[in-house]
Amino acid sequence: xxxxxxxxxxYAAYQELDSRDKRTFWKETLLNNALxxxxxxxxxYTYARNHQFLSIGSIVNIISLSxxxxxxACGIAGCIVLTGTDLSAGRVVGLTAxxxxxxxxxxxxxxxxxxxxxxxxxxxVILIVMAVGGIVGLVxxxxxxxxxxxxxxxxxxxxxxxxxxxxxxxxxxxxxxxPLSGLDNSFKTFVTGSKVxxxxxxxxxxxxxxLAIIAIMWFVWNKTTFGKNMFAVGSNPEAANVSGVxxxxxxxxxxxxAGAMYGLTGFIESARIGSNSAATGLNYECDAIAACVIxxxxxxxxxxxxxxxxxxxxxxxxxxxxxxxxxINQNWQYVIKGLIILVACAIxxxxxxxxx
Numbered sequence: 001x002x003x004x005x006x007x008x009x010x011y012a013a014y015q016e017l018d019s020r021d022k023r024t025f026w027k028e029t030l031l032n033n034a035l036x037x038x039x040x041x042x043x044x045y046t047y048a049r050n051h052q053f054l055s056i057g058s059i060v061n062i063i064s065l066s067x068x069x070x071x072x073a074c075g076i077a078g079c080i081v082l083t084g085t086d087l088s089a090g091r092v093v094g095l096t097a098x099x100x101x102x103x104x105x106x107x108x109x110x111x112x113x114x115x116x117x118x119x120x121x122x123x124x125v126i127l128i129v130m131a132v133g134g135i136v137g138l139v140x141x142x143x144x145x146x147x148x149x150x151x152x153x154x155x156x157x158x159x160x161x162x163x164x165x166x167x168x169x170x171x172x173x174x175x176x177x178x179p180l181s182g183l184d185n186s187f188k189t190f191v192t193g194s195k196v197x198x199x200x201x202x203x204x205x206x207x208x209x210x211l212a213i214i215a216i217m218w219f220v221w222n223k224t225t226f227g228k229n230m231f232a233v234g235s236n237p238e239a240a241n242v243s244g245v246x247x248x249x250x251x252x253x254x255x256x257x258a259g260a261m262y263g264l265t266g267f268i269e270s271a272r273i274g275s276n277s278a279a280t281g282l283n284y285e286c287d288a289i290a291a292c293v294i295x296x297x298x299x300x301x302x303x304x305x306x307x308x309x310x311x312x313x314x315x316x317x318x319x320x321x322x323x324x325x326x327x328i329n330q331n332w333q334y335v336i337k338g339l340i341i342l343v344a345c346a347i348x349x350x351x352x353x354x355x356x
Contacts, residue, residue, distance in 0.1 A: 035294055035344060039315055046322040053325045060201045066317040067210035068268055070310060073288040074217045075137075075261025077309045078254040080292050081234040083301035084144065084151030086255070087285055088159040089262050092136050094281030095166040096129035096266025100187075101180035101276040102169075103128070109182030113175045119184045129263035136162055137259020141252035167278055181275040191271035206268045213264065218306040220257075230254055235302030290337065291316045293344040300349070316340070 030037065046053045072089055079086045102113040103120040120128075136158055143154045170177050191209075194202030221227040229250045232240040241247050265284070270276055295312025297304030319340065323333050 034347060035315075035340070039319060042319060042322050046325050050325045053322065056199050057201050058321065058325075060198055060203060062314070062317050062321050064204050064207055065321075066310075066313045067204075067207040068272055069265070069284070069287060069291070069313050069317070070210045071213050071261045071268070072265040072284055073291045073309050073313050074213060074306060075258035075265075076285060076288045077292045077295075077297045077304055077306075078221075078230060078258050079151060080289070080297045080299060081230055081301060081304050082151075082251060082254055083234060083299065085155065085285075085289060085299075086137075086140065086151065086258060087155040088136060088140065088162055089155075089258070089288060090281040090284035090286075091159050091162040091166065092133050092259060092262040092281070093266040093269060093284050094276075094278065095162055095169065096132055096263040097270040097273070097276045097280045098166060098170055098180055098266075098278075099132060100125055100129055100267045100270035101183060104184050104187040104270070105180065105182050106184045111175075111178065112182070113173055113180060115173065119186070122187060122190055126264070126267055129267050130260040131263070133259035133261070133263030133266070134256045135259065137255040137257065137262070138252060140259070141255030144255065145248040145251035163278075170278060177278065179275045179277040183271060183274060188271050188274075191268055204272075206272065209268070213261075214306060214310055217261075221306055226250070226253060231302050286337065286341065287316060290341045290344060293341065293348055298348050298351075299345065 043053075052058055072093060076086050076089050103125050104122070105112045105114075105119070107119060140151070140154050140158055143149050144151050167177070170180065189205075191206050192204045194204055196203045221230070229240065229245045232243065232245050233247050233250050237247050240250075266281065269280060273280060291312035292304070292309055293299070293312070294315055295305075295308035295310070297309060297312075319336075320333070323336065328336070
């Protein structure tokens with residue numbers, strides 16, 4: 001009913017505008033929703049060129065790939081709400097993916113990284129990678145909050161540090177940087193196995209894990225004091241401090257939670273990819289940042305919804321899948337990804353200036 005009433009109020013307000021204001025209204029509407037309009041055009045065009053784009057298999061694939069990226073997007077969204085970002089996210093995903101793979105290699109795999117060490121229990125590995133990611137996030141948050149450093153600089157530094165640690169890790173025990181594969185069947189079944197099918201197309205288990213993460217993050221953002229403090233700090237840290245919010249604690253916790261989400265992403269990616277190396281996680285943060293901005297998480301701070309983040313992840317994945325179905329050169333795919341981020345940020349800033 002609220003949605004219907006809101007639409008009625010908007011229509012009544014629109015009817016009261018003169019012709020010049022109506023033209024301005026439509027111009028603003030088109031500019032603010034340019035990415036969504038382009039997406040609809042892209043979907044229609046791609047389907048016209050290749051009907052397989054909207055097949056059941058393709059749709060399930062888009063959902064599955066989106067689900068794999070939801071944890072990192074939910075994590076980095078919190079950093080953006082605080083008017084920051086996190087350039088270390090992708091490398092944390094790579095480090096935690098390699099840690100997961102090394103601890104969950106099959107016992108009968110000839111070149112196991114840790115020899116005769118037994119396969120770790122899956123819950124223990126999840127806690128380990130979340131802790132590793134959380135430590136990196138804690139370091140990010142501490143330097144941002146304690147010393148007032150810009151998140152771009154801090155996370156650039158931790159990105160390099162994490163990559164260095166990753167390179168050293170995959171050299172351990174004579175592994176010499178070789179890809180970590182030969183994963184235990186229990187690990188692969190837990191992440192990429194399936195108990196539900198749509199037609200003949202299986203839905204991997206990690207889709208359901210992503211749904212659980214979405215529900216938890218929604219609760220944290222909307223129903224907890226921590227979530228309210230996060231938005232308060234993102235909107236105006238000085239005012240939040242005067243209101244009794246511990247700005248330093250909130251900033252550190254937001255980055256720590258983000259790091260834990262990167263760890264979960266690395267755990268899922270480890271099994272999904274099956275062969276992990278130093279290249280795992282490269283540029284993942286770019287896609288996550290783009291998804292957040294498309295989903296309405298503003299770089300000016302204090303604005304964003306988990307539902308918007310999820311929508312942004314799906315929209316971005318649809319665009320990427322369309323590029324593949326249209327056989328667009330991979331080099332051009334990078335160009336298009338960059339343009340999407342640029343346009344999304346420009347639209348976001350334009351909305352902010354219009355509100356001011």
